[in-house]
Amino acid sequence: MSKFTQTIRSSLAWLWKHTAAGIAVLLIITALVVGYRMGSPDAEPAPEEAEAEHDHADEAGEPQMYTCSMHPSVRLPDPDAKCPICFMDLIPVTEDGGEGSELRVTMSESAAALSQIETAPVGRFFPTAEVRLYGKLTYDETSVARLTAYFPGRIERLFVNFLGVPVSKGDHMAEVYSPDLLAAFEEFRQALAAAENSASGSELVRSATRDTLVAAREKLRLFGISPEQIAAVEDGSFESDRLTIFAPIGGVVTHLAVREGDYVETGGPIATIADLSRLWLDMEAYESQLPLLRWGQKVTFEVEAHPGETFEGQISFIEPEVDARTRTAAVRVAVDNADRRLKPGMFASAVARTRVAQDGAVVSNELAGRWVSPMHPTEVQDGPGQCGICGMDLVPAESLGVVGDPADAEEPLVIPRSAVLFTGKRSVVYVEVADAEQPTYEGRSVVLGPRAGDFYIVRDGLTRNESVVVNGAFRIDSAMQIAAKPSMMTPGGGGGGNPHAAHGGMAGDSMPEMPLRVPVPDSFVFALKPVYAAYLDAQESLAGDDLGGFIQAASDIKTALEVVEEAGLVGEPLAEWRRAAARLRVEDAITSIDTARARFERMSEGVIALQRRFGHRGSETWSLAHCPMAFDNKGADWLQRGTQINNPYFGDQMLRCGEIREAYGPLDASPAGNEHEGHSDE
Numbered sequence: 001m002s003k004f005t006q007t008i009r010s011s012l013a014w015l016w017k018h019t020a021a022g023i024a025v026l027l028i029i030t031a032l033v034v035g036y037r038m039g040s041p042d043a044e045p046a047p048e049e050a051e052a053e054h055d056h057a058d059e060a061g062e063p064q065m066y067t068c069s070m071h072p073s074v075r076l077p078d079p080d081a082k083c084p085i086c087f088m089d090l091i092p093v094t095e096d097g098g099e100g101s102e103l104r105v106t107m108s109e110s111a112a113a114l115s116q117i118e119t120a121p122v123g124r125f126f127p128t129a130e131v132r133l134y135g136k137l138t139y140d141e142t143s144v145a146r147l148t149a150y151f152p153g154r155i156e157r158l159f160v161n162f163l164g165v166p167v168s169k170g171d172h173m174a175e176v177y178s179p180d181l182l183a184a185f186e187e188f189r190q191a192l193a194a195a196e197n198s199a200s201g202s203e204l205v206r207s208a209t210r211d212t213l214v215a216a217r218e219k220l221r222l223f224g225i226s227p228e229q230i231a232a233v234e235d236g237s238f239e240s241d242r243l244t245i246f247a248p249i250g251g252v253v254t255h256l257a258v259r260e261g262d263y264v265e266t267g268g269p270i271a272t273i274a275d276l277s278r279l280w281l282d283m284e285a286y287e288s289q290l291p292l293l294r295w296g297q298k299v300t301f302e303v304e305a306h307p308g309e310t311f312e313g314q315i316s317f318i319e320p321e322v323d324a325r326t327r328t329a330a331v332r333v334a335v336d337n338a339d340r341r342l343k344p345g346m347f348a349s350a351v352a353r354t355r356v357a358q359d360g361a362v363v364s365n366e367l368a369g370r371w372v373s374p375m376h377p378t379e380v381q382d383g384p385g386q387c388g389i390c391g392m393d394l395v396p397a398e399s400l401g402v403v404g405d406p407a408d409a410e411e412p413l414v415i416p417r418s419a420v421l422f423t424g425k426r427s428v429v430y431v432e433v434a435d436a437e438q439p440t441y442e443g444r445s446v447v448l449g450p451r452a453g454d455f456y457i458v459r460d461g462l463t464r465n466e467s468v469v470v471n472g473a474f475r476i477d478s479a480m481q482i483a484a485k486p487s488m489m490t491p492g493g494g495g496g497g498n499p500h501a502a503h504g505g506m507a508g509d510s511m512p513e514m515p516l517r518v519p520v521p522d523s524f525v526f527a528l529k530p531v532y533a534a535y536l537d538a539q540e541s542l543a544g545d546d547l548g549g550f551i552q553a554a555s556d557i558k559t560a561l562e563v564v565e566e567a568g569l570v571g572e573p574l575a576e577w578r579r580a581a582a583r584l585r586v587e588d589a590i591t592s593i594d595t596a597r598a599r600f601e602r603m604s605e606g607v608i609a610l611q612r613r614f615g616h617r618g619s620e621t622w623s624l625a626h627c628p629m630a631f632d633n634k635g636a637d638w639l640q641r642g643t644q645i646n647n648p649y650f651g652d653q654m655l656r657c658g659e660i661r662e663a664y665g666p667l668d669a670s671p672a673g674n675e676h677e678g679h680s681d682e
Contacts, residue, residue: 066090067478086657091115091475103443103486104433105479112439117472119432120419122462124411126355127452131292133331134582135283137303137346140334142375142390143275145249149264150224153178156242158260160253160271168250173271174258175242182241184223185233188216192234251275276340278378278389281313281333281348286579287322290329291450292354294318294362295400296377299333301350303342311335311342314377315352327575334378349587356452358412367397374400412449413458418632419468420448420456421477430476432467441469441476443486474633521568525617525667530560531584532616535607539640542593542600542648543655550596554586557603561585576613580606597649601631604638611639615667627658637661 068074068083068090081090091114107115157175160167167173191213198209220230226246232238255272258264281301285293297315302308313335322329333350335342354362371394373379373387385394421428427448433440446461462468469476480486534556541549561581569577583606590596608624616622622639630636630649640646645658 064092066092086654088654088657089114104440105476105485106436106438106440107476107479108438111479115472115475117439117441117476118470119467120416120470122458122464122466122468123414124464125414126357126411127414127455127457129292129354129356129450129452131285131289131352131354133283133285133289133299133350133352135281135331135333135348135350137335137342137348138280138282138344139254139274139276140278140280143249143251143278144254145247145251145273147173147245147248147270147272149176149266149268149270150222151178151180151184152265153181153243153263155258155260155262155264155270158258160256161260163253163256165253166251167247167253167273169247171247173245173247175244176264177242181223181243184216184219185238188213188220188230188233191216245270247273249273249275251277274344276344277336277338279335279337279342279344280316281335281350283331283333283348283350284326284328285318285331286328286575290318290322292356292362293331293352294354296367296372296397297352297354297362299350299352301333301348303346303348305343305346306341311348316375316377325570325574326578327572334376336378356412356450356457358410358449358457370397371395372397372400413462413464414452414455415458415462415468416470417451417454417456418634419470419473420446421473428477429462430469430473431462432469434467443477443480471632474628474635520573520614522617524565524568525614527564528610528614529617531557531564531610532607534560535584535603535639536622536641538600538603539638539648540646542597543640543646543651545593545651547590547593547596550593550600551590554590554599554603557584558586573613576609580609580613582606583609593651598631600638600648601636604636607639608637611664616664618666621663621665623660624662624664625658626661627654629654629657639664 064079065075065077066079066081067076068086068088074083074085074090076090079090079092082088083090091111092108153176155174156177159172159174191209195206195209195213198206217230220233221227224245225233225243229238229243251273253271254274255269257269257271264270281299293315295315295318299313299315300310301313302310313333315331316334317330317332319330356362367380369382371381371384373390373392373394375392376387376389379387379389379394380397381394386392387394415429419429421430427446429444429446430441431444433442444461447459449457449459451457534553537556538550538553541547541553561584564577564581566574566577583602586599586603588599590599611622611624620641622641623643624637625640625645625647626635626637627647627649628635636649638648640648643660643663645656645660647655647657650657
């Protein structure tokens with residue numbers, strides 16, 4: 001090999017040696033750069049991209065969840081999804097539940113708007129309570145005259161010979177023949193003649209004859225002879241052997257005890273006359289209603305004979321004691337019937353409206369400074385005098401305890417009834433926290449006084465001008481439960497689970513104590529079967545949005561109630577039956593499905609009371625269901641067949657909304673879900 005060739009090979013070897021090293025170094029540097037780029041964070045993106053990526057990262061870590069305000073155990077990430085239980089729209093979950101007190105919850109503006117939360121201030125005023133009573137018109141016993149025989153005799157002629165004859169005061173009623181009366185006439189004539197012939201006699205004789213004449217005249221008066229008739233006998237113009245009996249008052253003949261030719265003994269009844277220009281409305285008030293009723297209070301009422309027309313009267317009597325069997329007291333209303341449009345025997349539906357003070361007493365100043373008759377409250381005058389009906393002296397209204405000075409009465413704290421959530425013995429309201437950056441609400445336990453119409457009197461727990469939630473309180477309570485805070489449904493705190501179970505479910509003490517069943521005749525329990533059947537038809541009709549079916553079922557209930565016999569019921573069972581029957585009976589016209597559903601709530605209260613008190617015969621097990629969304633979240637119960645929810649308050653709109661709380665088996669079987677209740681029909 002030449003020297004030139006060796007030189008080239010040496011040069012190529014040197015070049016390869018140094019080039020390979022350079023390539024290796026270059027590859028190592030490239031690998032380091034690539035590794036660094038892969039292991040380090042990306043360059044800072046644009047602000048918009050950074051914000052979007054940040055949100056995406058948050059959602060990836062803890063995505064926004066949505067829940068149902070009625071079923072807080074439901075949590076879904078899709079805001080457009082529906083609750084799988086009740087198919088309601090979902091609302092965002094606020095995980096922090098608000099800051100501050102454990103009794104507070106904070107919601108976003110959108111969540112509050114979606115929950116349709118409305119508030120109202122706590123006020124101070126005299127609310128008006130309505131007391132609804134039922135009764136029957138009857139005669140005013142102070143305007144009834146009964147004709148009786150003052151002496152034995154025979155009815156020779158009867159001028160009034162049928163019932164209902166209108167008579168005026170002084171009209172002839174009958175002619176009577178009586179030997180005793182003729183003898184009394186003759187005694188009077190003889191005494192009169194003796195008195196006239198004694199002028200020339202001694203003073204002793206004149207005094208004796210005068211006394212005899214006075215006694216003979218008094219005997220005629222006691223026989224019921226009018227002064228005009230006595231004068232006719234005295235002057236000789238009366239020579240008949242019959243005596244005419246005249247009507248003592250004007251009115252209508254309501255009773256005839258004799259016919260022509262009948263012989264009557266002393267004291268025997270002849271006829272009865274009633275003045276129908278004044279009537280009484282006799283009613284029964286339960287003891288819970290008595291504190292709202294006062295003597296002299298105005299009462300309005302309606303009768304079926306004059307639909308759409310309202311009549312008025314005043315309370316003239318309240319029975320001083322409560323009947324031990326029915327737990328009611330008689331209440332009597334004096335009614336002016338000068339136009340004779342009202343008739344005895346008519347049924348009436350009455351309402352007494354009263355203003356209620358802090359202590360529940362009725363406040364009235366309508367009769368302040370006026371004078372009234374203790375027996376007839378319709379007789380009112382501006383000063384002392386006598387009653388135009390009975391002649392009694394009038395007395396100041398203040399002496400009868402019917403006048404109150406509103407200036408001396410404290411205006412009570414009042415909240416709308418829709419603001420209160422009830423659970424057992426607790427009453428809870430939600431108060432809006434003032435000056436909060438976001439809608440914040442605080443739960444309060446309150447002590448309530450009597451209910452007055454659409455309001456409750458608050459005894460403790462609130463102050464004036466605080467704002468309470470009147471719509472959407474149930475959803476706020478659900479949010480409290482979701483946040484594991486104390487709520488009406490979970491007083492001890494802790495979230496999750498089914499809110500219905502905590503809201504008066506089958507366990508716990510939130511359900512009101514049910515009355516124990518007591519022995520009643522089997523015939524009565526069997527007579528309730530058509531009542532139950534018609535009610536269940538009404539429930540199924542409303543669940544199917546069938547107004548016509550409900551109206552027919554309501555009519556069937558009314559018919560079924562009329563054939564139930566009360567024989568054998570005494571005391572509280574009788575009172576319970578009458579209260580339930582009053583709730584079940586539909587008297588007013590139903591023209592819309594909303595009206596029907598509002599009326600059905602009261603019917604359900606009645607039938608549930610019957611089931612709890614008396615049970616039912618048959619083979620079916622019935623379910624007690626509850627919908628907390630009914631009537632603006634006030635909630636309502638109903639009785640139904642089967643265990644699948646058929647909501648009568650929403651129908652097809654939310655047919656499966658609600659929960660089963662209890663099951664009632666027939667009396668022939670062991671009651672399901674009510675093992676604590678016994679059956680003592682045997």
